Amino acid sequence: MKSRLLALICSSVRKCVENGLIPPVDTSRIEVEVPANPDHGDYATNAAMALAREAKQNPRKIAEALQRHFHDPEGLVASISIAGPGFMNFVISNRFWLQILQDILEAGADFGKLSVGRGKKVQVEFVSANPTGPLHIGHARGAVVGDALSNLLQTAGFAVSKEYYINDAGNQMNNLGRSVLCRYRELLGETIAFPENGYRGDYIRDIAADIVKKDGNRYLTANEDETIQAFNALAGGIILEEIKQDLKDFGVVFDEYFSEKTLYENNGVLSLLDQLRKQGFIYSDGETLWFKTTDFGDEKDRVVIRKNGDPTYFAADIAYHQNKFSRGFDLLVDIWGADHHGYMARLWAAVQALGHNKDDLRIVLVQLVNLLRAGEPVAMSTRSGEFVTLREVLDEVGKDAARYNFLMRRSDSHLDFDLEVAKKQSNENPVYYVQYAHARICSIMRMAAERGVQLPDPRQTDTGLLSEPEERTLIKMMARYPEMLEGAVLSLEVHRVTFYLNELAGLLHGYYNKYKVITDDAGLTAARLVLMQAVRVVLANALCILGVDAPEKM
RNA sequence: GCGCCUGUAGCUCAGCUGGAUAGAGCAUCAGACUACGAAUCUGGGGGCCGUAGGUUCGAAUCCUACCAGGCGCGCCA
Known part of the structure; x- marks a missing residue:
């Protein structure tokens, strides 16, 4: 419109x-x-x-x-x-507004689909947590934002691929293997100092116990470095499977899991650095290799090969993004914790050195979550292994309430997440406000069917009878749905969908309380049923983008 | 010290990329079920949009300087 x-x-x-x-x-x-x-x-x-x-x-x-x-x-x-x-x-003109109702009912789940994506291939990378422990509440927000954003882009006509980058090549993984080895030895009666940067969570002990059960004590006498490597892979695999399961129960399923290790196969990282060196983006100071990120506006140049000869995380990340582009993606979207914002300039520099536009990589920052219980902060410490996991949140408040709460604010603003409020089935919890609107319409439909009134064909319904101001407001609100989506896509701001939903649900509730849909007037009833069905479709479509269920009963 | 983000109602936050009289939820107060579901609705009170300048027809939005908070500033990931 x-x-x-x-x-x-x-x-x-x-x-x-x-x-x-x-x-x-x-x-x-x-x-x-x-x-x-x-x-x-x-x-x-x-x-x-x-x-x-x-x-x-x-x-x-x-x-x-x-x-x-x-x-x-x-x-x-x-x-x-x-x-x-x-x-x-x-x-x-009124007839153009009324036409919207017919459009919505005919398109159904496709209403709101846009063509702005033009089939362009876009990859959204998110979560990407080291498989060194279960996902916690901090990962949860990024997971939901990434997933909902992917849904949004898909609705807008992009060909979307969701990817999880497994950081399995760094020191963190060795710390994991060493932590498991330590617990393993403890279980077999040895007492040794726990590694300084080790992971102290109980899940490490569980994994060690599994190894004891399966392989006995044979690793006690094995080569330590080899054992750590083996435990890295073993523990990483187990933990990643748990992460996948937690994400699945959270409604998040990835298309690809990409291992950082594979970047190093066939000398991949080094040969790319060599190529960039020939192009003049990389220079040596005799001991280390530097990337000239200042050429692209970064504050200072960045090291890619350390003095000890090891490539940095950044080096691998350059290769990773090169790999992404080589897979044919037209647009990359990275979702990061807001504490990584200082890293943006250098990655944008890399993208440009690789021959792409800065705009080809969009970065969405997700702020940390402030976890509360009944208004009181919940103490969390990653190091001690005491944190609230995604699993615990899921078990306590449920998928829908958790997802909706994470999508209620713009992603780069701080978010208070109160466990008590999120699990309350009350007016303090907005997710039910929207779901209730949907269930309410379904209830009307059921009642109509009970009274022998079927959902009328919109083309044979005189929707011109919808002359109440609230009816016109509802129709106009729905006509704006595609416009709202387009704005959300261009800005990569999913929270707009949440706010739209709240508003539409509010209009529906107000209308419901003021007017009766099913009346003695068959023509008016038919027109209002069409209106209600249209609202139901739009609510369901928007909820679908958020990955929140649209229940028929509550 | 430098850089990025954030300051909007008592609280938590929107404000459609510069538009007309700044909005919503919660909280608070007063009302609405012999009703298609009250997990709902109707109404009231509540504001120097951090402060001060600037840009123009027009600023919560843009530019500058301060103030306050958060986060970065590793050859960590």
Whole structure:
């Protein structure tokens, strides 16, 4: 609706230019938006004001010229008025609004699908936690944001692949193997000092116990380095499987799990660095290799090969992103914890050195979660192994409430997550507000069926009977659903979907309390059932993007 | 010290990339079930949009400087 109107406005501008009323101007600043005050009409444009300076004319005069040359063969616009400094307010013809209802019912689950993605291949990488322990509450937010964002991009017409990067090549994994080995020896009666950076969680002991059960004490006499390597792989594998299961129960399923180790196969990382060196992006100071990230605006150059000859994490990450591009992705989306923001400049530098645009890698930062219980902070310490796991949150508050709560704020703002509130089935918990709206409509449908009224065919229903202001508000809200989605996609902000849902659910509840859908008037009942069904579809589609169920009963 | 992010109602946060009279939820107060589901609704009170300048037709939004909080500034990942 918005884009159709914008096209009409732009053609009106062109016509004014042709007639010499205004000089040729840049139309890109023209915007169409929904006025805050509904009395101003359905849509408004700033066109006249945006053009005023360039055209050196009074905005109101421009608005009048635009109005005179407004050509609208379909009759989309019922009326135009000029207000304030030069706003043009448009009222859309009623039949175009009513058409939306039919569009929604015909499209069903496809309503809201966009073409902005144009089938472009996009990869969303998220979670990517080391498989050194179970996922905790901090990972949960990133997991949901990444998953919902992937759903959103898919809806927008992108070909989306969700990927988990397994950091299995660094020191952390060795710490894991050493921690398991230590517990293993303890179980077999030895007492040794626990590694300084070891993992102290009980799950390490469980894994060690499994090894004892299966292989007895044969690792006590084996080569220690080899044993640590073996335990790394073994423990990492077990933990990764648990992570996958937790994620699955959280509604998050990845298309790919990519191992950092594979980057080093066939000398992959080193040969890429060599290539970049030939291109002049990498230099040596005799001891170490440096990447000239300052060429691309970073604060200082970054080391890629350490003095001891080992490549840095950054070196592997360059190779990883090169690998991503080589798989044919047009756009990469990385979801990071906000504490990694200092890393963005160097990775963008790498992307550009690899011959891509900075915009080809979009980075979404997710702020830390402040976990509370009944208003009191829950103490957490990763080192001691005492943290609230994703599993515990899932068991306590459930998938839907957890996901919804993580999507209620923009991802880069701090989030208080209160376990007591999240599991409460009350008005303090917004997820039920939205789900209830959906269940409520389903309930109406059931009641209608009981009374022998089937869902009418929208094409044979006189939806013109929907003349109450609340009905028109609902319809307009639904017409804006695709526009809202487009904005969310361009900004990579899923929380907009959550806010939209809240608003639509609110309108539905208000309407429900004021009017009866099923009445003695068969025509009106049919029209209202169509309206309700449309709202149900939009609620369900938006909830689907968030990965939250749309229940028929609660 | 430098860089990034955040300061909006008592609390938690939106504010559609510069638009018209700044919104929602919670909390609080007053109301609505012989009702298609009250996990709901209706109404009231509550604001120097951190402060001070600047940019223009127009600023919560953009630029600058301060103030306050968070996070970065490893040859860790």
